[in-house]
Amino acid sequence: MKTNKKYKSDALAALHESMEGLHRSGVITKKTMREFDRSCLEDVPDLTPEEIKALREREYVSQPIFALYLNVSKNLVSDWERGVKKPGGPALRLLNIIKKQGLDAILSG
Amino acid sequence: MKTNKKYKSDALAALHESMEGLHRSGVITKKTMREFDRSCLEDVPDLTPEEIKALREREYVSQPIFALYLNVSKNLVSDWERGVKKPGGPALRLLNIIKKQGLDAILSG
DNA sequence: TTGAAATATCACACTTTGTGTGATATTTTT
């Protein structure tokens, strides 16, 4: 099913919103809220150069356009795909968002 | 209305998907696709230290948790909010996604 | 109210991501 594919993340997003509501209503403590987030957000998996290139091609965009989405220079995308440089913290998070939710998740203009 | 608030970005996302479909069917050229993306993605607005802090507090999370979402160190978030350092390309993109779509847009575990 | 735990501010040395320019090669379009 198509809906099942995104079920897990949708459920988590809904849960997080519920937690916020509970916290604002004073039903749960900040600490509980914190620990909930921590358990949800842990690891941001690394991506190999090949995976990055495959990800970009899956979305049918060129390196310059991919760079535009990520707000980095086009040369950096090239470097990632050839293994010359590795995406840092925020870039890795973006790439994983794209991997799981698609490029459209970034379309917010 | 609640739906109107997100209308613009939702419409863009839907449009982008349609464009992809049209391109795969050979109806439109790659060039048209490229120019479409370029026009959608242009500027990623800067955020002042105050805006970053306000954004984080709007989402009811601490600096360490916010850092977890962005996949950066907690000290860096502190530096951003005090104006000691400024978020770079990918981090800025993430912050703007959070600003427009909320922290949940990043929840993908 | 006392004390522990979570947060936030600050310093500092260090790494390397990310930028910018410019050149060349390859591919894609017209």
Add this chain to the structure above:
DNA sequence: AAAAATATCACACAAAGTGTGATATTTCAA
């Protein structure tokens, strides 16, 4: 065949981002 878009490659450089560790402040539970 020419033109335009892409992709690979080489540098020098700025500054983003890391990690440790210390201190102050706030928050919360006992």
